[in-house]
Amino acid sequence: MSFRQKMVLVMVWLLTLSYGVGGVLLIRQNFQSSLNQIQTNTVESYEMILKSVQLVNLVDIQQDFTSISNTLEKLNTFESLAGMSLKRGEKVLYRSGEGIVSDVENEAEFSSLLFTRDSKYYYQISGEIKTNGKPLQLVVLYDISSVFHARDEQIRTYHQVLIVLLVVGGVTAWFTAYLMTKPLVKVSKTARALSSGNFDARVNPKTHDEIGQLGSDFDFMAERLSDNINELKLSMEHQEMFMGSFAHELKTPMTSIIGYADLLRSESLSQEESREAANYIFSEGKRLEALSFKLLDLLMMRNQSINMVPTDMKYLIENLIYHLQPVYRKKNIDLQCNCKPGKCMVEPDLFCSVIVNLVDNSRKAMDRPGNIMIMGDELKGNYYRIRVIDNGRGMPEEAIRHITEAFYRVDKSRSRAQGGAGLGLTLCKEVIDLHKGRISFASREGNGTCVTVVIKEIG
Helix, strand or coil, X not given: CCHHHHHHHHHHHHHXXXXXXXXXXXXXXXXXXXXXXXXXXXXXXXXXXXXXXHHHHHHCCCCCCHHHHHHHHHHCCCCCEEEEEEEECCEEEEEEECCCCCCCCCCXXXXXXXXXXXXXEEEEEEEEECCCCCCEEEEEEEECHHHHHHHHHXXXXXXXXXXXXXXXXXXXXXXXXXXXXXXXXXXXXXXXHHHCCCCCCCCCCCCCCHHHHHHHHXXXXXXXXXXXXHHHHHHHHHHHHHHHHHHHHHHHHHHHHXXXXXXHHHCCCCHHHHHHHHXXXXXXXXXXXXXXXXXXXXXXXXXXXXXXXXXXXXXXXXXXXXXXXXXXXXXXXEEEEEECCCEEEECHHHHHHHHHHHHHHHHHCCCCCEEEEEEXXXXXXXXXXXXXXXXXXXXXXXXHCCCCCCCCCCCHHHHXXXXXXXXXXHHHHHHHHHCCCEEEEEECCCCCEEEEEEEEECC
């Protein structure tokens, strides 16, 4: 049974229960009130008849009870009067209408009896009249069937109304349950769509109640799930690209190493040719060694924590640049530094490697003597910004989006000739991520490049 059907059944059951109990109590109370009222009226009528008989009895000198019988005959005109009986001992002095059930002998002024006969309801009242001789027994019978018939009519009407109410209430309950469960049905359909691979499916609730909030939370979950799946897909794509690039990086030097080694093994070469072949094998081996070390560094950084200490960024960068300037001066590159004080939590050796890599990338981007400027300043919100600016070749906008990917090179032939493996900026990004910072690039072909690193300052 569906939740919607359960809701309909519960609402119809509650409607039936509430209307049933309320209707029964109302009819019962109304019937009891009417019965009490007619009993009160019959008692008042009986008392009037009884007093009239007593009065006639007092003035009837003859004591033949003719006057009393005539009086009862005249009083036997009430609509609800079904019969009367006046007896003296065993002698019946007057009888009219329906037969009396029984004579009630009671010391009280009068007594009553409610009974049914032939589908009619009667109320009988009996009493005594004191005389000089034997007392007179007056029994009056009243037909009170109208009260019971009114109750039966009310019950029939109640049943008819109940049937109509159940039909209308059932339709209303179904429509209400439909509106209430419609968002849940949509959530279920969306869940099935997600499970079948449609990660763009959403509930998009129209209401702001609890069910609408459920739909919103479900959409938020689906959005996060879709983002995670997209990240996994992107990660797999990067891994595939990484493996392809790594295989390509190994293929060229390994081919050359195998070729030169086979040449040394199978051919008789001159001393100069042998030295040249051995030098090439050595240089390619060193490049593969450097590549393996960088991959190892990358793996270790992703799987271990670092010990950061408060560091004066101005002193760290200026001291590093001071030792690099002689090397770059020999290559006709003017390396300058202009940093303002700022204290940050960093791992000094790792952060120095970031600066060295960024400066080295700027050097590789130069075909002629040029300038490299390292600038450091504070930003609002307790951030320290480091910029490495050069006037080299620059790079296209497409390259900026991939520059931090492993093995990516803007100019593959030139980078490989300069000894690059395409992992420098990847390592830089990993180090900056460990420091909870961010790195960005701004460049135009022919106009140089600006690399910006932002990390949190100590408040």
